Amino acid sequence: MPNLKELRQAVSDLKTEGRKKFAELNALRAKASRTDADDADIAKLDGEINALEAKVAEAQAAVEAEEKRLDRERSFAPLGNEATEGRGRSAAGDFSSNEPNPALTYGFHDMAEFAMAVKQATPGGGNMVSVDQRLVGAGPTNVQTANGTDDGFMVPPMFRDGIWELVFDMEDIPSWVDDEPTSAREVKLLADESTPWGAGGIEVRWRSEGTQMTGSKAPPAAPRSVPLEPLYAFVTADEDLLEDAPRLANRLTNKAAIAINWKIGDSIIYGDGVQKPLGWMKSPAKIAVAKKAGQAAKTIVVENVLDMYTRLLTQPGDSPFWMANRDIVPQLVVMQIGVTPMWTPPVAGLKEAPGGFLLGLPIRWSEHAESLGTEGDLQLLSPKGYYMPKKASGIRFDTSIHLYFDYGLQAFRWTFRLGGQPHLSKPVQPAKGDTSKSHFVTLATRA
Known part of the structure; x- marks a missing residue:
């Protein structure tokens, strides 16, 4: 089953294709005088755009469905005492994942939660004793490799x-x-700044019958x-x-x-x-x-x-x-x-x-x-x-x-x-x- 990123990428790809189709369509419609072939191409492009619109709607529906599924799953994630222990951290001091796919999120629920963990883990940004272990690779599902250096946290x-x-x-x-x-x-x-008509090293010749080919080197x-x-x-x-x-x-x-x-x-x-x-x-x-x-x-x-x-x-x-x-x-x-x-x-x-x-x-x-x-x-x-x-x-x-x-x-x-x-x-x-x-x-x- 495609994940959320793949579903969003599918929507983006379809929209990119749609923009190209519209550019071709508008260029044809803008012609001062159109041929029958142009009119046929316009009709074809119009049909392809209609089909793409349906695909975009279908792909967006799949994204919304997956987002809804993830939101429902997150609603059952355990909550820590945010006021005193930090979001996602238990009273014992360990940090648990409240995201169903920690390989992609390192266990953070959203960007805001990750940002706050970075703030707390940065010198001067918070209490260094309470560093969220999801930032430093404590868990087996955490693929985090960056640390609190000048490069920041990945x-x-x-x-x-x-x-x-x-x-x-x-x-x-x-x-x-x-x-x-x-x-x-x-x-x-x-x-490669050569052109088909320039002296770019590749020469094309008609071959006279019975003569040897003359090579060219690019x-x-x-x-x-x-x-x-x-x-x-x-x-x-x-x-x-x-x-x-x-x-x-x-x-x-x-x-x-x-x-x-x-x-x-x-x-x-x-x-x-x-x-x-x-x-x-x-x-x-x-x-x-x-x-x-x-x-x-x-x-x-x-x-x-x-x-x-x-x-x-x-x-x-x-x-x-x-x-x-x-x-x-x-x-x-x-x-x-x-x-x-x-x-x-x-x-x-x-x-x-x-x-x-x-x-x-x-x-x-x-x-x-x-x-x-x-x-x-x-x-x-x-x-x-x-x-x-x-x-x-x-x-x-x-x-x-x-x-x-x-x-x-x-x-x-x-x-x-x-x-x-x-x-x-x-x-x-x-x-x-x-x-x-x-x-x-x-x-x-x-x-």
Whole structure:
């Protein structure tokens, strides 16, 4: 029988597939003129989306049923004297498990209970005599390996999986790039910057009858080091919060995940590569399209969009899109080529705006994008062109998520490792012409 993590992963996978289907559907519907084949594909995709909706509903029902079952089982768990002995600890001083699957939770009921145990076990955080033995490997079912060092205590698998899934399941930058889990602190990016039309060492020839084949040798890809740098987050916790388990659990999961997601996304875009990822805005692989002669400050004109579109290189299998600041909306909605608008509203109409399509590619509004007139206010991206190795939790991968109580600042601290940089080290040349292309195209500042 699948466990709760596997059931949640099934829901996440189905939703990811659904988003891809919707992207394909919207791209077809946005075409100015559709063929019969396009209409057939639209009907097929619509049916597949309907089927996925049913599967998502079924999978979510399975998650809810398993959660309900676990809650019922927990309701019969023994309770200790929390006021004097500590939650889950008997009067004799031993700590018992009140979780039916201690291999995944180390015997803790929830994130709040684990956090309070970490606080008590940290110098200055509580009474060191009352260290919860579930933190130090006292029981045979406890697979805890971390201790109270600077690394903190390893978060139980079920709880850290929940945090990691929240961070990377959000519709934002970290979930769109080419991510890869690893247990290493540094990986070698075997960058293959050759193109099918470039001199990458692989030659394809027509074989004339009766002639010998001429071999070609592919040169080894040039390795680039991608270090996984430590990232941390402080979660402030006053006495009122420490006494409110539901709020504490929410602050240590949902709120922390939102903040972590934002910081990772911003670093993927703007990181300078110094003890942090190298963002595409600071990478030599980025192309910044120049403004037009005489163009007014804080404007975007038709020619800017067309110039950017011609410079995009799409990573195979990717779904490119425009990322923009909402400040550009007044510029966007009035753009026309002749009498044809460049911006196409969402299929359901303006009630779903902002969004829509620009030259057939979807627009994603983002607070990461710069304000109107500054480079980065409009970006054209093939996000899979960015490589992001991360220390990730999961059945087959190690994790470096720890929880540590910083008693000087009265805060819990998450720490983990992540790195990243674009696959390309520079723009590539096209098969025809001399205008270079990249996975990341911006519009230069119009001051």
